[in-house]
Amino acid sequence: MSPHLIECIHLSKQYIRNKQTVIGLEDINLQINQNELVLLKGRSGAGKSTLLNLMSGLIKPTQGRVMIGSQCISEMPDSELSHILATRIGIIFQSFNLLPTFTVYENIEVALVPVIKRNSEVKEKIMSLLEQFDLSDKALVLPSELSVGQQQKAAIIRTLIKEPTILFADEPTGSVDDETAREILEQLMNLKREKGVTLVVATHGNILEKSADKVFLIENGRLK
Ligand SMILES: Nc1ncnc2c1ncn2[C@@H]1O[C@H](COP(=O)(O)OP(=O)(O)OP(=O)(O)O)[C@@H](O)[C@H]1O
Numbered sequence: 029m030s031p032h033l034i035e036c037i038h039l040s041k042q043y044i045r046n047k048q049t050v051i052g053l054e055d056i057n058l059q060i061n062q063n064e065l066v067l068l069k070g071r072s073g074a075g076k077s078t079l080l081n082l083m084s085g086l087i088k089p090t091q092g093r094v095m096i097g098s099q100c101i102s103e104m105p106d107s108e109l110s111h112i113l114a115t116r117i118g119i120i121f122q123s124f125n126l127l128p129t130f131t132v133y134e135n136i137e138v139a140l141v142p143v144i145k146r147n148s149e150v151k152e153k154i155m156s157l158l159e160q161f162d163l164s165d166k167a168l169v170l171p172s173e174l175s176v177g178q179q180q181k182a183a184i185i186r187t188l189i190k191e192p193t194i195l196f197a198d199e200p201t202g203s204v205d206d207e208t209a210r211e212i213l214e215q216l217m218n219l220k221r222e223k224g225v226t227l228v229v230a231t232h233g234n235i236l237e238k239s240a241d242k243v244f245l246i247e248n249g250r251l252k
């Protein structure tokens with residue numbers, strides 16, 4: 029068994045677009061340990077989202093493997109993978125994917141459906157997170173009535189409500205002002221410090237650089 033929490037082994041991904049092969053990633057080998065903060069850096073189109081999506085099992089590699097602990101998630105049946113995604117792994121997407129006809133509260137609550145918790149407990153947790161992110165007064169509105177930054181925060185809460193032990197975040201501050209970005213990063217760092225969460229963050233900016241345990245620079249689909 030690998031001593032690492034996450035390991036990418038000869039990981040490659042090619043996309044097919046208009047019958048042409050587009051290189052997403054090429055021969056990525058990396059290890060991430062428990063409770064580390066890892067940054068994936070690189071220019072737009074470098075392959076950061078591709079790598080996050082492979083590590084979280086959302087897409088399958090063309091070659092190679094992704095191990096999480098002793099489990100090979102890149103070869104796992106969907107039924108097993110969806111259990112891990114519902115319980116251990118949290119993903120903060122670059123686009124927020126909030127459900128437009130659900131209120132902010134319902135968008136967060138829906139993340140817990142596969143987990144099933146007591147109702148009063150759920151309400152308390154959701155309201156407490158909304159308060160931490162300064163969104164208490166927006167619980168009952170639709171995503172379309174939120175600013176883009178507020179949508180990003182709601183999407184982050186939807187991920188945190190599951191209390192994941194591994195958190196993949198794709199440009200988690202891409203759509204907010206500096207002050208809101210600071211608040212979001214502070215919350216993520218709290219999870220690392222207080223809950224032992226492992227954080228893997230993709231960004232083309234300079235966020236979290238001083239706090240990172242490892243920085244992987246990706247250029248044209250390859251690790252530099
Ligand atoms: N679904 C897809 N189909 C075809 N090509 C894709 C697909 N997703 C990504 N790509 C290509 O793979 C490469 C890496 O894309 P990726 O989204 O991983 O970059 P990124 O580093 O996250 O960029 P950004 O900083 O703009 O989010 C790019 O050339 C992109 O065009």
Ligand SMILES: [Mg+2]
Pocket residue numbers: 076077078122198
């Ligand atoms: Mg991206």
